[in-house]
Amino acid sequence: MIKARSFDFYLAIILTLMACTSRLSTAFGEIVLALACVVAFVGWWRHRKAADKGNKPYFTEEALGYNKAYCIFLVTMLPSVLFMGAIGTGFHEWFQWIWRWMPFVLILAFIHKRTYLVNMLWTFLIVFGFDCLTTLVQTLLHLGNNNRGWGFGGSQLAIASMMCFMLPLAIVVLCDGRFEKKLKGAAWFTSISICIAFLCNKSRGSWVSNILLVPTAMSYYIRKSKKILLPLGLVIVLFVGFFALHPQYGHRFASISNTTTDRSNADRLWGWRSSIDMYVTNPIAGVGLGEWRPQYDGDGHRHYSYKEDSQGLNHAHNNFFMMLSETGTIGFLGFLYWLGYFIFYSCRQWKKTKNPYDLIIWISMIGYVCIFGFIEFTMDLSAPTRIFWFILGTVLALKAADKDVEDK
Numbered sequence: 001m002i003k004a005r006s007f008d009f010y011l012a013i014i015l016t017l018m019a020c021t022s023r024l025s026t027a028f029g030e031i032v033l034a035l036a037c038v039v040a041f042v043g044w045w046r047h048r049k050a051a052d053k054g055n056k057p058y059f060t061e062e063a064l065g066y067n068k069a070y071c072i073f074l075v076t077m078l079p080s081v082l083f084m085g086a087i088g089t090g091f092h093e094w095f096q097w098i099w100r101w102m103p104f105v106l107i108l109a110f111i112h113k114r115t116y117l118v119n120m121l122w123t124f125l126i127v128f129g130f131d132c133l134t135t136l137v138q139t140l141l142h143l144g145n146n147n148r149g150w151g152f153g154g155s156q157l158a159i160a161s162m163m164c165f166m167l168p169l170a171i172v173v174l175c176d177g178r179f180e181k182k183l184k185g186a187a188w189f190t191s192i193s194i195c196i197a198f199l200c201n202k203s204r205g206s207w208v209s210n211i212l213l214v215p216t217a218m219s220y221y222i223r224k225s226k227k228i229l230l231p232l233g234l235v236i237v238l239f240v241g242f243f244a245l246h247p248q249y250g251h252r253f254a255s256i257s258n259t260t261t262d263r264s265n266a267d268r269l270w271g272w273r274s275s276i277d278m279y280v281t282n283p284i285a286g287v288g289l290g291e292w293r294p295q296y297d298g299d300g301h302r303h304y305s306y307k308e309d310s311q312g313l314n315h316a317h318n319n320f321f322m323m324l325s326e327t328g329t330i331g332f333l334g335f336l337y338w339l340g341y342f343i344f345y346s347c348r349q350w351k352k353t354k355n356p357y358d359l360i361i362w363i364s365m366i367g368y369v370c371i372f373g374f375i376e377f378t379m380d381l382s383a384p385t386r387i388f389w390f391i392l393g394t395v396l397a398l399k400a401a402d403k404d405v406e407d408k
């Protein structure tokens with residue numbers, strides 16, 4: 001019989017397994033997350049009956065605020081589920097938004113020991129490092145589409161989206177003295193692996209995101225110690241030199257602004273225009289959650305799509321336009337509230353205490369949801385989004401377990 005006091009240990013292992021295997025197999029990762037939910041429920045039930053109330057699962061006041069903000073967003077999506085489109089499709093999509101959020105909830109409710117949290121983050125840093133190194137093998141063997149690596153699994157955009165929050169996280173771990181030595185070692189490995197994946201995955205979105213966010217994350221630490229400028233300058237010189245020796249990389253970077261011959265860019269613009277058309281037609285609750293594709297080009301008939309779209313988009317490739325078109329004004333305001341709460345609350349806390357945890361949270365939100373989320377519907381990426389919530393939950397729990405952080 002598993003002792004009640006051991007549930008946080010087993011739950012930490014299961015959630016880490018979920019994060020580390022989801023990129024290899026989305027289905028297996030879903031099964032492991034379901035197991036985590038079952039274990040958490042049993043643990044909650046036993047703790048609820050236990051005489052020792054000190055072991056009872058709980059949320060800190062800060063964690064409760066984050067979860068309430070997301071719950072408000074979930075509620076604002078309900079009108080588009082209940083009154084627009086196919087209700088079965090709507091509830092399925094709505095459940096996905098809840099399901100992928102579960103790692104965040106479980107970590108913050110059940111796992112409070114810093115040792116467990118450090119080991120969880122260390123393990124995933126190492127695994128993601130190997131995930132990134134896999135792109136090198138795939139590129140050298142010319143396995144990917146357009147000779148672009150994709151890592152353990154999923155699309156090329158999936159690993160690219162994760163690099164938008166994993167590199168800033170690794171950089172902050174390296175720069176801040178609050179993190180354990182073993183985490184810094186893993187962060188070195190992961191940072192180098194991500195830099196390799198930048199060149200093998202060739203995602204322009206991840207390049208732009210990290211060009212903006214890595215210096216932002218490092219700026220505070222550079223002001224504290226000018227020694228950090230040396231490795232940063234070395235990395236910049238190496239990348240500039242590589243781009244100079246391989247003109248195709250420079251051409252790809254320059255193509256970011258090409259909205260004519262680059263169909264990847266041009267078709268996105270037409271998809272965004274269609275999203276605006278959907279919103280104008282259905283401004284209150286949108287066309288319905290999960291209804292973008294059927295409304296765009298359903299049953300082989302053009303509804304909101306334009307003939308200029310050469311790819312036949314499955315979604316708008318944009319978090320903001322997807323929310324605006326599918327959930328209307330109500331859901332879009334809820335989306336902005338959730339996004340704004342996470343970013344502005346964590347940013348305000350970071351300005352007060354200069355702790356690395358809040359810095360990671362608001363940088364990650366901007367990178368994954370806003371910057372990369374402006375060229376891809378990142379919140380619909382199953383494995384990356386569950387891992388994103390896993391990282392946010394682990395980092396926020398690490399903050400709660402850090403006795404040197406004082407809320408002001």
